[in-house]
Amino acid sequence: MIVVMKASCSEENIEHVLTVLEKHGLTGHPSRGVERTVIGVLGAVGPSGAPGAIGGINPTIGETLESLPCVDSVLRVSKPYKLASREFHPENTTVEVPVACVDGGSVFIGGDAVVMMAGPCTVESEKQLMTTAEAVRKEGAVILRGGAFKPSTSPYGFRGLGEEGLRLLAKARSEFGMAVITEVMTPSDVPMVCEYADILQIGTRNMQNYMLLDEVGRTQKPVVLKRGMSATFEEWLLAAEYVLSQGNRNVILCERGIRTFEKMTRNTMDISAIPLIKQISHLPIISDPSQGTGRRDLVTPMTLASVAAGTDALLIEVHPNPDEALKDGAQSLTLDQFQQLMPQLQAVAGAIGRTVITK
Amino acid sequence: MIVVMKASCSEENIEHVLTVLEKHGLTGHPSRGVERTVIGVLGAVGPSGAPGAIGGINPTIGETLESLPCVDSVLRVSKPYKLASREFHPENTTVEVPVACVDGGSVFIGGDAVVMMAGPCTVESEKQLMTTAEAVRKEGAVILRGGAFKPSTSPYGFRGLGEEGLRLLAKARSEFGMAVITEVMTPSDVPMVCEYADILQIGTRNMQNYMLLDEVGRTQKPVVLKRGMSATFEEWLLAAEYVLSQGNRNVILCERGIRTFEKMTRNTMDISAIPLIKQISHLPIISDPSQGTGRRDLVTPMTLASVAAGTDALLIEVHPNPDEALKDGAQSLTLDQFQQLMPQLQAVAGAIGRTVITK
Amino acid sequence: MIVVMKASCSEENIEHVLTVLEKHGLTGHPSRGVERTVIGVLGAVGPSGAPGAIGGINPTIGETLESLPCVDSVLRVSKPYKLASREFHPENTTVEVPVACVDGGSVFIGGDAVVMMAGPCTVESEKQLMTTAEAVRKEGAVILRGGAFKPSTSPYGFRGLGEEGLRLLAKARSEFGMAVITEVMTPSDVPMVCEYADILQIGTRNMQNYMLLDEVGRTQKPVVLKRGMSATFEEWLLAAEYVLSQGNRNVILCERGIRTFEKMTRNTMDISAIPLIKQISHLPIISDPSQGTGRRDLVTPMTLASVAAGTDALLIEVHPNPDEALKDGAQSLTLDQFQQLMPQLQAVAGAIGRTVITK
Amino acid sequence: MIVVMKASCSEENIEHVLTVLEKHGLTGHPSRGVERTVIGVLGAVGPSGAPGAIGGINPTIGETLESLPCVDSVLRVSKPYKLASREFHPENTTVEVPVACVDGGSVFIGGDAVVMMAGPCTVESEKQLMTTAEAVRKEGAVILRGGAFKPSTSPYGFRGLGEEGLRLLAKARSEFGMAVITEVMTPSDVPMVCEYADILQIGTRNMQNYMLLDEVGRTQKPVVLKRGMSATFEEWLLAAEYVLSQGNRNVILCERGIRTFEKMTRNTMDISAIPLIKQISHLPIISDPSQGTGRRDLVTPMTLASVAAGTDALLIEVHPNPDEALKDGAQSLTLDQFQQLMPQLQAVAGAIGRTVITK
Structure with a gap:
């Protein structure tokens, strides 16, 4: 100083x-x-x-x-974070996630290959979830996303099926061999969500919910930590530091758009976060173009852009019938669109010398 | 629509x-x-x-x-919030807070008179708290602020004394007759904080912690709901709607600055929130120039500006020795500065036809 | 309405x-x-x-x-812009630029192929410009960028060589067969810059300099209109409408980053502008990752991301010795880095079915 | 460094x-x-x-x-601006403006007394201007604002009467003894505007139009330099430094709101700019609550807040019939509202020990 x-x-x-x-x-x-x-x-x-x-x-x-x-x-001369810093941990961290359907039984987020996490914004019903899971798995997704506990800006909106949603996710996992990522919103739910999920997701509104960070830090589950909607890179790494300093080193950062003056997109997705975080941190970084843009017509190009910029994985919302979705249909790809996306994604990954894990 | x-x-x-x-x-x-x-x-x-x-x-x-x-x-033709809307509730809401030291035994936030809430950012010790409480009470503050549970951007920062801090606040209350406002950070702490505090504060990082909003909504305690650091007015009123729709009508909004591109101030305090919220909502609105600016040298002018713009109350950080504070000393007034502020505040309130409750 | x-x-x-x-x-x-x-x-x-x-x-x-x-x-039901709108002009606009060094003698911005515009931020000397032009042409750039009139945030900074800089650009053009793009900052300079340049650039600070927009609108030169640093998409298209409505239909939009709360990058480059503008407008859109990030270590990944997202051309700053640049060395690629970039760019363009014009 | x-x-x-x-x-x-x-x-x-x-x-x-x-x-250890810095010029600068209607024949912006500048957004007709000028003068305004050259976001909007507008302003000046402030938008117009105006206004979109800053810097006219809509305090002072370094020391800064994510107000007016600029610079600072909020119902409270925070003058839009205004009627006070504002303003100025110049 x-x-x-x-x-x-x-x-x-x-x-x-x-x-x-x-x-x-x-x-x-x-x-x-x-x-x-x-x-x-x-x-x-x-x-x-x-x-x-x-x-x-x-x-x-x-x-x-x-x-x-x-x-x-x-x-200030020193960085306020240490465990999350590349300066004190020069090698890349990779986070292992057990996935039954792939060769070797697990994937490594942050390794050479790109990983696809796809599924509905929110678990609405068994049929909706199973249809989606089957379809995205068929195209090469290996991790299933789906919200059981959903933050809703309005108290009158759909807030998810709760534990019933978790049970459906677990059922889809056993049926299709995919790993499951789902959001946990409050410290007291952590043990329950850990029972069902392979990856815990901390949402953008909870990036600075410190008691929740402490709690997931006391588990050993992989944690996807979404960037707060107005969080600087430093604040984001300090949030990661909360989890890391409790002993859980399996932290994955996720760019999902920030709040700016522009309203034609739901958020402004900051693709530069991907190569920048790789400079200053050793943690894996993934991207969520569905939340990042809020518009289905932008999801495919922003997915490809993320891959070109070096993302380690993708979180994509897919719905068998987005027009009837209970939440966030506007940003969900249809099954057809997802099917068309996957080969494009593989081509762009190939162009920069990476592969996509699909089996 | x-x-x-x-x-x-x-x-x-x-x-x-x-x-x-x-x-x-x-x-x-x-x-x-x-x-x-x-x-x-x-x-x-x-x-x-x-x-x-x-x-x-x-x-x-x-x-x-x-x-x-x-x-x-x-x-969209309709507003997404209803209970918080002035359109459906034309009269001002006033929130009663029991305060032993004033005539009548309570103050009404949102009424004709302006209310001063002052005290340290964080409760550090009995001596620091008692000295501050005595001094601010002497100048006319009737509500004592002080953090027992503190959100800290860094996991290595001071996070407050916890329940011990609450006990000290309650002691100050009984000694000086002031009401107590303090932050609650997680749903499971709500019952404990309710035992000690007269007003629950929801911090900026928790404005969209929906399970916490539900929980304080199930009490009847007055709730000060701080604006999220990148929350629109609509999102803020929807957060209020969470509390209101659970049955707790004692909601007070608090402007505390928003995040912008400007870094010379900690936040950009949006004084226009005060008259604007009064147009679109019936709820009381107060202001926090300490958090709103992060700079001691701006607290006095921004306090006076808030009063001129119509604020119903003020939240001011005061510390007997800010240079030695464990947290946020930079934005705390000294006891002397607070003493000088009060008559200026009364003069400005008088200029717009309001009084300041001091006894 | x-x-x-x-x-x-x-x-x-x-x-x-x-x-x-x-x-x-x-x-x-x-x-x-x-x-x-x-x-x-x-x-x-x-x-x-x-x-x-x-x-x-x-x-x-x-x-x-x-x-x-x-x-x-x-x-509001109607859009405030019309000539720039895809709704009233469904087919893509392509802007022809005469380029001696390519087959056919011109390139079309907005067509199937991606175009590389590269060169120094600022023309500093004949040697610096010629060395850079020769090197970038060798790798496939067909348009030479270089500032003769430079906006400098400080009055004490380097503001460019003026007409001498324009003459050097014209000399490089005749020597290497490249087209030249350079900034024009004020209406009275438009005729002079038109004499030397093939494309007029309107900088971010001048996006709403309406008299300048009128003036370039009265020429038939291709105009690259950079996004204002806090301009919405609508304001940007309205600025384009100024040029279009004066009769100049050769407008090319350029994403170059917007101002946000994040300071670790000079701007936040909004890659989603590329596919979004293509939805709402028929005009070509290009990207400037050098200005967009302000950091050399991010230029290559953000260039590749722009291509994956569908950019029609790139504006890249290159300097033979960035450490000694008079302006913006931090965001300039070295000649070596540019050489490494080009094959990666071609690979990513190929992955999405586009080519890169290099001859 | x-x-x-x-x-x-x-x-x-x-x-x-x-x-x-x-x-x-x-x-x-x-x-x-x-x-x-x-x-x-x-x-x-x-x-x-x-x-x-x-x-x-x-x-x-x-x-x-x-x-x-x-x-x-x-x-960085040094500030990039010097002439604008309080550190190197500890005493307040006051800018003298000749005003026939006041005692002594001039006012000093930045002195003990607050100055009211009022008038229509745009000069529309002789009748509109004279009616407004007479009314605002009667209530105590001593400087008349009115746009002859108007920046319009849309090329199809009203762009002002040009020199005819300037002539009308000069006529109002001679009739009511007020000084005149009006915007100049491009370097070549500076001599013409100087003939008619007492104060040159540089608008928010031109804060970084460096050739315009140079040009007004070569005059000795008082210059009101509005804050760019996404300008930091440092960039704003550097823009002032452009004018100062050309030899014109009569620079007045004007806070007029910044661009944020909030859209319910046209801009977010940053009242903290007033006391902060007074800390870091010796230049006078004034405020424009009409542009700052874009809403008539917020102009009065934000005017009072500006005064309480220490503003040196106010720029207020007033229109005899705002519903029929050709531009920005939404943010113009009616003559009645302006009449009600003035005594409130005087009361708040009095509360902080300042007066308002009215004669």
């Missing part, structure tokens, strides 16, 4: 900053330049080793110093 | 839309213009009376229709 | 709306429903045929009606 | 950074810490004294260094 003093600051001001630093357990080294003084701070602010090593240091100390009238600005 | 067809649409397309509407329990009335056809839809989409009356209608049906290739756009 | 009245409105209110409509040359048709009255408005608001046909109708009449206390909202 | 190296960097990497710095005329001083090396850079990047002193230093050198694979981040 570097404290930049105002040009007009006095020696007393500098002393005051040094005293404040000391009270927070830190040491400052002033360097007096022609135009202004800067104070280098020793003692890491942020995790300095194993989680917990930080002791009592206040992560908002930077802002506190910046609020002093004699201080111009405070520059 | 009005479905606008594309200029090029055929009669079959129109029939298809009518069929989709029927499958969702709605009836369409086409009106063929020179340039294009529009279809008026009867049957309310969204709550049409008492909560629950909506039956099985899908709130995303509009998007589903919009995704049809023959449809240009879908225009 | 449809005017939705408040539930509480009176007959007098409805009459008032009808009178206001009449004063603006429009006719209203009230339709009284159970819950509320809506008024359908005849008479197009927005261009109703050839440009100019709109006569004196005020495009902000919708907002004016919405500001009446008895009106709940105003819903 | 401080260059933070990656933890994994080698001595060669450090040497490379030093070499790049040297090529840009800068000197680096490495400081090797336990965890990583940081390099302090001597030689100012940004204006180091009188404008022009910067010589050839590239303001994007920071980004260039940051793009090196061995560099983690680059921290």
Whole structure:
């Protein structure tokens, strides 16, 4: 951390900053330049080793110093996350998911091959789920998505079938050999969802639901952590750090669009998140073009764009009859559209030297 | 709801839309213009009376229709919220909070007088809390704020004293006669927080934590619902609708800044939310200039601006020694600054014909 | 246009709306429903045929009606742009650019093949430009980009070589047979830039510089219109409409990233603009991953993603020695990186059934 | 400037950074810490004294260094603006405007008293302008606003009366003794607008129209520089620096709302800009609640909020019959509403110890 003093600051001001630093357990080294003084701070602010090593240091100390009238600005040298950082963990992390229908019995998210996760936004009925699962499996999807607990912006909307939805997902798994990913919305549901699901999904609205992050961090289940709808990359990695620091290293990040001024798409899908996260983190990153755009007519091109940009997996909403869906029909592909997507996806993956796991 | 067809649409397309509407329990009335056809839809989409009356209608049906290739756009005539809407509840709602130290034993948020809620961001120790409470009470604050459970962006930050913090708040209440407002972060904590607090606060990160909203909706405690950091007014009122529709009518909205591209302030405080919410809703609205700006040097002017714009109450962070605060010292006023603020606040309130409750 | 009245409105209110409509040359048709009255408005608001046909109708009449206390909202049925709209011009537009070095002597932007435009951000010297032009031409670029007039956020930054830069671009054109694209920043420079350039570029800061749009609209030069940094799709198409309505139909749109809360990238590149613009407009759309991300390490993946999403051309910054560039070195590829990019780009284009024009 | 190296960097990497710095005329001083090396850079990047002193230093050198694979981040110590900075110009600047109707014959924007600038969005006719001018003058406005050249998002909208509008403004000035503020949109119009106007307004879409900024910088007329709709505070001050560095020190900043995700208001008016700009700059700051909100029902509360937050002047749109306005009627106050506003404004100004100039 570097404290930049105002040009007009006095020696007393500098002393005051040094005293404040000391009270927070830190040491400052002033360097007096022609135009202004800067104070280098020793003692890491942020995790300095194993989680917990930080002791009592206040992560908002930077802002506190910046609020002093004699201080111009405070520059941060360290990253606030560590376990999620590529700098301290140079090799890619891959997350293993047991999948009965593939050779070898499991897939590795974050490895050489791209993985397709597809299925309905929400589990509506056994027939809807089984039809969809069978169709997407036939085209090469190996993980089945489907919501049993659904966040609904309106209290009058459909909020999912709950445990009955989970049971249907488990049934589809045993029938088609696919793994199951489904959302968990609150800490007390974690044990129940863990019983049925292979991957826990944390939704965009819960990216900073810290007690939920703690709770899934105490399991060893793979966790797909969606980007909060207005989360910076740093906040997203800090949310991952919550899960990682509880001991669960099976974290997968998922870009699903951010909120901007543009309303013709439901969200603005930030494809650059894919290569950028790969630069700054070792965690796998996947993409959700259905949520990312909210428009069926954009799902196919944005899927192909994600693959070209390096995504490790895809989450695609598919519905046998989207016009009658109880939720988010507008962004679901039909079974036909999904069938047409898969060979295109394989061609683009091939063009950048990757394969797609389908069996 | 009005479905606008594309200029090029055929009669079959129109029939298809009518069929989709029927499958969702709605009836369409086409009106063929020179340039294009529009279809008026009867049957309310969204709550049409008492909560629950909506039956099985899908709130995303509009998007589903919009995704049809023959449809240009879908225009919504009804508001998706009802209990929170001024249109269906023209009179102002006031929320009563029992406060021992004032004449009459309670204050009404949303009434003629402005209410000051002040205290530390986070309860750190008995001494810090008591010193602050005594000082802010002396200047006229009647409600004590203080976090026992704190959301921290980093897992390595201070997350509050938990129940011990609640006990200290209750002690301050009994000593100074103030009411207590504090945050509740997860459904399972609601009963415990209700035991100690007079007002439950839902933080910005939890504005769409629907299970938490349900849970506080099942109590009768006043609830301060902070605006999500990227929530539209509509989403915010829908979050209020969650609480209201569970039977708790004591909802108070709180503007606390939104996320924008500007980083010199922690958030961009949207003062226009105050008069706008008063136009479209009957619920009280208060403001939090500490969170709204993140900078101590902006808290006083933004407090005065909030009052001039019509805020019903203020949430202000005050700390006896902000430079040593464990969290968010940068945005806390000193006791001196708070003392200077109160007469200015009273002068501005007076200028627009309101008073400030201080006893 | 449809005017939705408040539930509480009176007959007098409805009459008032009808009178206001009449004063603006429009006719209203009230339709009284159970819950509320809506008024359908005849008479197009927005261009109703050839440009100019709109006569004196005020495009902000919708907002004016919405500001009446008895009106709940105003819903717009027509699009405000017409010449740029796919609805009124279903076939793709292709823009021909004369390029000496390719078979046939010209390329068509918006056709089956993808076109590479590459070169330095800013023309710095003859040597820098010639080296870059030669290298990018060798790898298959057919259009040379390079700024002679440069917008600089700081008045103390490098603002380009001006006409000397244009002369160097023309020299590179005659030497390598490439076409030249360069920015024009102010109406009075249009004739001069037209003398040297094959494509005029309107930069993001000038997307709503209406006098400049008028001026380039009065030429027949191809115009690349960059998306304003906080422009909606509608505003962008309205800017295109300015150029089109002056008689210049050679408009090419260019996605170059929008401003969001995320600061780790210079802009958030909105890849979904590519397929979306293709849905709502017939104009070609190209992409600029250098400006779109501001980071060299993201240019290659975002180029490939753009191609997978359907871009018609690419604008890529390349510099022989980016570390010494006078401007925007951070986002320029080295000559080596550009050489590696081209075969990947061709592979991805091939995967979606397109070719890349290189000769 | 401080260059933070990656933890994994080698001595060669450090040497490379030093070499790049040297090529840009800068000197680096490495400081090797336990965890990583940081390099302090001597030689100012940004204006180091009188404008022009910067010589050839590239303001994007920071980004260039940051793009090196061995560099983690680059921290900027200096501000990129100087003439606009409070740090180098501690006293408030006041801008004198000659106003015949007030005692003393001029007003000082940025002084103790608040100034009201009011009038129609656009000059539509002599009658409309004279009626409005007379009415707002009667209530205490001393500066008349009115657009002769209007930016219109649509090419089919009303773009103003041009020079005829300027003549009408000048006529109103001579009749009522008010000063006149009006927008100038392109460099070639500056001399003409200077003939008629007392204050030149640069609109939000032109905040980064650098040739226009240069041109008004070469006059000595007061310039109201509106904040760009997605401009950061830093970019805004850099735009002011353009005007200042040309020799025109009469710059007044104007907050008029920024673009956010919220669409119920036309813009999100950032009231915190008022006290924040006063912290970091010595220039006067005024506010435009009409553009800032786009809604008449919010103009009065946002005017009062601006005053409470410390604004130096107000720009308010007033129209004798807003329902018939050719542009932006929705955000114009009626004459009656303006009459009611003025005493409230004076009361709030009084509450914070300021007066309002009315004669």
